[in-house]
Amino acid sequence: MSDHWWQKSALEISECVKKKEVSPVEVVESFLDRIQQVDTKVDAFTQVWSDYAVQQAKTLEKKIIKDEGEVGMLAGVPVSIKEVICTKEGFTTCASKILAGYRSPYDATVVEKLYNADAILIGKVNMDEFAMGSSTENSSIKLTRNPWNLECVPGGSSGGSAASVSAGECVISLGSDTGGSIRQPASFCGCVGLKPTYGRVSRYGLVAFASSLDQIGPFSKNAMDSAITLSVIGGKDPRDTTSVDLPLPNYAEQIKRGMDKVSIRIGLPKEYFTEDLNKEVKDIIMNAVKDLEKQGAEIVEVSLPHTEFAVATYYIICTAEASANLARFDGVRYGFRHADSKNIIEMYKRTRSEGFGPEVRRRILLGTYVLSTGYYDAYYLKAQKVRKLITQDFEKAFQKCDVILGPTSPTPAFRFGEKTQNPLEMYLSDIYTISVNLAALPGISVPCGLTQSGLPVGLQFIGKHFDEEYLLTVAHLYEMNRSQKLGTPPLI
Amino acid sequence: MADKKISRDEIYHIADLAYLYLDNEQAEKLASDLSEIVSYVEKLNGLSTENVEPMMHAVTMENILREDEIHASITKDDALRCAPLHDGEYFLVPKILEVD
Numbered sequence: 189m190s191d192h193w194w195q196k197s198a199l200e201i202s203e204c205v206k207k208k209e210v211s212p213v214e215v216v217e218s219f220l221d222r223i224q225q226v227d228t229k230v231d232a233f234t235q236v237w238s239d240y241a242v243q244q245a246k247t248l249e250k251k252i253i254k255d256e257g258e259v260g261m262l263a264g265v266p267v268s269i270k271e272v273i274c275t276k277e278g279f280t281t282c283a284s285k286i287l288a289g290y291r292s293p294y295d296a297t298v299v300e301k302l303y304n305a306d307a308i309l310i311g312k313v314n315m316d317e318f319a320m321g322s323s324t325e326n327s328s329i330k331l332t333r334n335p336w337n338l339e340c341v342p343g344g345s346s347g348g349s350a351a352s353v354s355a356g357e358c359v360i361s362l363g364s365d366t367g368g369s370i371r372q373p374a375s376f377c378g379c380v381g382l383k384p385t386y387g388r389v390s391r392y393g394l395v396a397f398a399s400s401l402d403q404i405g406p407f408s409k410n411a412m413d414s415a416i417t418l419s420v421i422g423g424k425d426p427r428d429t430t431s432v433d434l435p436l437p438n439y440a441e442q443i444k445r446g447m448d449k450v451s452i453r454i455g456l457p458k459e460y461f462t463e464d465l466n467k468e469v470k471d472i473i474m475n476a477v478k479d480l481e482k483q484g485a486e487i488v489e490v491s492l493p494h495t496e497f498a499v500a501t502y503y504i505i506c507t508a509e510a511s512a513n514l515a516r517f518d519g520v521r522y523g524f525r526h527a528d529s530k531n532i533i534e535m536y537k538r539t540r541s542e543g544f545g546p547e548v549r550r551r552i553l554l555g556t557y558v559l560s561t562g563y564y565d566a567y568y569l570k571a572q573k574v575r576k577l578i579t580q581d582f583e584k585a586f587q588k589c590d591v592i593l594g595p596t597s598p599t600p601a602f603r604f605g606e607k608t609q610n611p612l613e614m615y616l617s618d619i620y621t622i623s624v625n626l627a628a629l630p631g632i633s634v635p636c637g638l639t640q641s642g643l644p645v646g647l648q649f650i651g652k653h654f655d656e657e658y659l660l661t662v663a664h665l666y667e668m669n670r671s672q673k674l675g676t677p678p679l680i
Numbered sequence: 681m682a683d684k685k686i687s688r689d690e691i692y693h694i695a696d697l698a699y700l701y702l703d704n705e706q707a708e709k710l711a712s713d714l715s716e717i718v719s720y721v722e723k724l725n726g727l728s729t730e731n732v733e734p735m736m737h738a739v740t741m742e743n744i745l746r747e748d749e750i751h752a753s754i755t756k757d758d759a760l761r762c763a764p765l766h767d768g769e770y771f772l773v774p775k776i777l778e779v780d
Binding site: 290291292293294385387401429432494497499500501511518520521522523524525529530531532534535536537541544549550552553554556557560566567569570571572573574575576577579611612615628653 | 686690691694695697698699700701702706710713714716717718720721722723724725727729732733734735736737738739741744746754755758759761762763764765771773774775776778
């Protein structure tokens with residue numbers, strides 16, 4: 189039994205731990221074994237906190253045996269954390285040379301909340317440097333491979349998070365999503381990835397990329413685990429003024445309650461089903477639509493007419509914000525510093541030039557350009573206006589439907605090196621996820637089938653602002669009635 | 681190749697603003713990458729945005745006020761510990777003022 193813990197959900201594991209059917213130490217040790225077995229192939233982890241994980245599990249075990257206080261919702265559940273989220277334990281490198289060896293003096297709010305829920309933090313996972321990328325190939329640490337096909341990318345930027353969950357090396361992972369960085373890798377690796385509404389989860393301790401778009405969210409095996417994790421990590425945080433003071437439901441309970449009475453009107457945006465969408469992906473998505481129709485869902489066509497402008501809008505706004513956010517990496521207060529500079533300006537320049545990788549430099553320069561004198565109105569202000577139009581598209585669409593369904597990504601996972609030569613082509617692979625960040629909406633990617641060559645395909649549900657409850661309920665309903673079987677990656 | 685949207689000189693100027701050094705090869709590659717990306721994003725110009733309010737915030741918010749109270753935060757030692765160079769009191773940096 190114990191060697192199969194990696195196949196269990198967070199709900200199953202926490203129930204067994206709470207009922208004292210298994211020691212959290214046994215669970216954690218089985219995952220550490222699993223990491224030893226498969227991470228040589230997948231390379232999702234940048235740091236494995238073996239001793240520290242066992243120590244957390246022992247503390248939890250004592251608490252359970254002695255009945256000391258309430259046991260948390262993620263009791264004994266092994267969780268991995270993206271390198272961009274601050275932890276006192278280990279390093280927080282953003283997969284960048286400029287933060288190599290950086291130890292955060294504080295825990296991100298989401299990390300504190302995981303500890304409070306009795307989750308076991310098992311290590312940190314790979315990503316594109318500063319979360320800029322769609323394949324995790326921009327990591328300065330190493331390449332992470334797709335557990336379903338080791339020749340393919342895991343997606344990005346949270347590629348390590350997706351791969352670690354999909355490979356059964358942990359049960360939950362926390363990633364961040366600025367333009368699709370949770371949903372796209374979840375789709376490529378065949379797991380569930382949730383980007384909550386902007387403001388639902390505190391960004392305190394998330395190293396900022398584009399502050400008006402960034403949001404932390406969970407990776408999991410299923411929507412129920414995603415719901416449990418959101419209830420743990422969500423909520424108003426005085427340390428992040430953009431976190432929103434709304435009641436935080438017990439999403440798992442709400443899903444169970446909402447299942448019988450849920451009526452669904454699903455909007456299919458006609459702009460998401462054009463010739464840009466891979467035919468095989470399209471067929472698999474339409475198959476999922478049929479599964480939902482059988483459950484009584486009503487399908488309506490909706491239009492998001494400004495979709496074709498989303499990528500352009502996004503790359504102006506996100507690079508502008510990134511160029512400002514990344515100005516703090518100057519070799520003075522933390523991270524890498526180039527030694528032997530004659531004066532401070534030279535020190536700044538050498539530190540930043542050697543510390544940042546090519547994609548980060550490219551985005552800093554693009555952001556600096558669009559914000560520079562004479563260009564601000566033409567690019568940044570224009571993009572802010574189009575962002576408004578994109579947001580209004582969704583408002584109109586939601587008058588005709590309760591949830592929007594489409595592909596998460598136009599293609600399944602691609603091969604290493606396939607898109608690294610042309611940055612624009614890489615950017616265009618985020619076409620369906622980017623609008624959701626611009627409109628600040630919640631979105632979830634749910635696995636819905638495999639291609640002929642055995643690569644996972646994810647569908648994306650997009651919900652209304654702060655209506656994760658409904659979004660998760662629909663995702664769960666779909667999972668319960670999914671006709672396609674996915675299985676697990678053929679790793680061992 | 682047709683004239684680039686952004687010249688290599690312009691790239692050097694932006695790099696200077698962003699405190700980045702570039703060698704010739706990097707500048708050449710970036711001039712061509714950024715030219716392509718900027719040409720692409722200029723598709724927004726084809727869209728009329730008259731009377732559209734720019735979206736300045738992801739979620740509408742009011743001013744958030746709070747009492748000016750002292751809360752526990754990271755200690756000076758913890759903050760200095762992260763720095764490449766410090767003397768226990770201050771961050772140390774190379775010379776700022778040049779004396780000719």
